[in-house]
Amino acid sequence: MEETIPFKNLHSREYQGHKKKVHSVAWNCIGTKLASGSVDQTARIWHIEPHGHGKVKDIELKGHTDSVDQLCWDPKHADLIATASGDKTVRLWDARSGKCSQQAELSGENINITYKPDGTHIAVGNRDDELTILDVRKFKPIHKRKFSYEVNEIAWNMTGDTFFLTTGNGTVEVLAYPSLQLVDTLMAHTAGCYCIAIDPTGRYFAVGSADSLVSLWDISEMLCVRTFTKLEWPVRTISFNCTGEYIASASEDLFIDISNVQTGRSVHQIPCRAAMNSVEWNPKYNLLAYAGDDKNKYQADEGVFRIFGFESA
Template sequence: MPPPVRNRQSLSKDKFVGYFAPLKSQTYHESTQSRGGGVGSIRSVAWNPVGSLVATGSADRTLRVWNPEKPNARFSTDLKGHAAGIEKVAFNPVKDAELCSLSKDGVAKFWDVRTKACVNEVKDLGDAHALAWAPDGSSLLVGNRSGGLFRISPTESAILSSHPQPVEAYQMSFCWSGKKVFLPTRDGSIRILSYPELEPILRVNHAVKPGESDEFILKGHTAPCLTTELSPTGKYLATGGGDAIMSLFETQDWICKRTNTRIVGPVKSISFTFDGRYVVGACEDGPGLDVTHTETGEHIHTFKTAGPCHALAWAPTRYCLAYSDLGILRIIGLDADRK
């Protein structure tokens, strides 16, 4: 296990470009590309909570944990056992060596990456495609393409509870207290539910027509809302949609403060820097990752890519971005750490 990385200071807007402009991305090489890999192979990217490891899950069933300082696959950990393509990977937010992986056949596996052992498995989750840990690491939410929402535990093989949804949900996120879940849906809205009850937590303050719901719902997309991400400060909720828009909702009054319309395709992954100052979204169409300043909505910088990006994640402790590019993992920001 590599040692924890050093924390970094925040960068102001005028210094961001100067910091990243001279840096080159590091490519992480798979030992083989013969298992169905290629363009779009990596479906999910995740850092562990101390920023010392990066996990990738691929459509070809490859599940790998990388040491960012050693890009060759022989220094990585290959976790084998999934029988279908991997849709999501996520580290336990309070344990730096516990990883959950979710495959398309509805199986969630829990791994101790130090021993390569699968320590728990939960089945029968349907055509699963969304996964999020509760902030205390005690449970997770899984969503599938049939509208199913499941609460599972890293220590129990049985599903804790099932919560069918009226509309298919996508990649959800938690508030930092763990008491609320932000649930993006196929109709473009974002529901705010209590946890673990998974009931609407906010109500509108005006009269509704007979038979209509008084649930307060965020509306910010004209196509399915595909992902959500809460800023580290808790001030903004970012949402990404199939309409190629990334929206920023202010969490005090739940008003959409800013939108990024520079993105040219569906936004399937969003990530804030550790300080919440900058946010970037992964785009399925076209090269380039646009970084936006959270407070002003200004376009700050574009990371050039060779092709579409399906998943990305800023490191939790420093300005270091991991992302997929033509099915390969790249990380930018490591050069600065060696200076």
């Protein structure tokens, strides 16, 4: 079977700007800008041209007083972005001016953040396994819940009526939204579940686990369809490409795996020099951003991220 992307002919480009390692990369809804969040307490916005070699402009978002651990763009607005930090705040920024427009002070170190697909709510998870839902317009918490188990990455389904929690127990908790009533507990993995991604066609979601596997789930049946087995270390980050045909996954293995979602077969591996923290496909083009624990020859953080998928290096 022929793959629809000529992976073997594609190249990665490197982007430098941060002073310490990059924890999170995310594309805006139209695929024109990439945001990176770093341990250096800043986020940066990069204008990326999918074709050609335009000079990359970037602006710095300054204000957090601790690591920027995760960030996410407004799904309905290409210039609004939310950042979650260890400084206990969540901030909303205008990516054109680089100015912080809203700030919410929460109760713990924030490590996970995601937008509801209609852009009205933001969910934030912290190190103390507490979930906070923010109303975006008022930028105030409308719901808080503390869990008695480890809660990792969180996500809404495409329609926003179901909310998923990945847990340290190897389960995925499926909650109705907005009630947050438990609907189902999926026994997904034999070790903790760390990350979750929703396929853009709305048919599947995928879960990455400490058992080194990625599982693919049918969203209407809530059944596991297949697993991807290429990695050997705990899966830290996963992402579907814009058509839903491919899934990227990464860990402490020194490569990023790209597998065909339908066949389960690994079709390409991107070599890395360090453990990866974040992979994310562009929502319009087959460009994969990735960032990890890269260090230079003096063992200092490089503060770089890369994008794979260009026709020339």
